[in-house]
């Protein structure tokens with residue numbers, strides 16, 4: 001990959017016109033930056049309709065920008081997003097053990113467009129403010145991205161490859177989740193899908209961590225032990241009786257402590273070197289207000305996930321093996 005400018009001394013700045021769209025609001029406030037008490041998260045971005053979110057004009061601006069690029073307009077407008085999930089559950093299937101249901105679910109998901117599958121028990125604090133669920137489990141689906149399409153970053157009108165790949169994989173994730181929802185309902189159980197890029201009723205990042213999909217990286221995205229950060233998520237809530245996974249710990253968090261690659265590569269300097277308090281949790285956090293302007297200008301940016309060493313194809317498994325040994329030696 002070409003050498004990138006280190007933006008630490010001269011961060012990129014948004015235009016005044018874009019700052020006016022923010023209307024004096026801070027996404028960091030909605031996200032609970034600096035708050036020491038736990039609370040449910042707010043829906044901040046990718047809310048439908050956009051007027052239901054705090055940054056409707058900014059979100060509309062990003063969508064309109066995407067629509068000026070024919071390739072991006074087409075990939076969303078002509079998308080196959082999977083079967084309808086309006087139907088009620090069918091006749092209850094013969095009882096099976098939770099192991100048999102889990103095996104059957106994984107087999108179906110992996111044969112129907114998911115690349116990895118994890119299951120977690122739903123925690124109430126993952127639900128966005130104003131939402132609840134009666135479902136006990138969430139099935140988290142991983143769809144891998146074609147990392148080679150991140151050669152020209154950030155995306156631009158002339159080189160929209162990565163933004164196109166994001167849309168392609170969100171559409172695949174949607175098909176995977178809706179097909180799985182349909183399959184679960186055909187067994188007589190309840191199911192509801194969550195499909196990106198739109199935010200649903202549940203924060204999928206903590207759900208994915210609990211389901212063993214990855215660790216949170218300094219760049220605010222998940223790091224997976226096989227795919228690095230080159231993947232997208234979809235999910236299905238369900239009352240199908242399932243076995244749950246455990247969080248996967250392979251040293252990504254410790255690796256981030258000594259790495260500054262994404263921090264130095266981020267044009268608006270939105271990635272903090274230190275963990276921060278967010279709704280009572282100390283964790284890696286990306287400054288929403290700094291990121292969003294560049295994200296808008298560049299059809300989704302993604303420099304941070306592309307430069308992350310874990311995202312280099314084939315590298316994550318070796319890093320995971322080495323760093324798992326390190327954290328075991330240190331007893332973490």
Ligand code: SF4
Nearest residue numbers: 266291301302303304
């Ligand atoms: S997407 Fe990542 S690299 Fe791009 S501006 Fe946001 S935090 Fe920085």
Ligand code: SF4
Nearest residue numbers: 217218256259262308
């Ligand atoms: S680039 Fe380095 S610091 Fe940033 S998320 Fe990846 S490993 Fe962590």
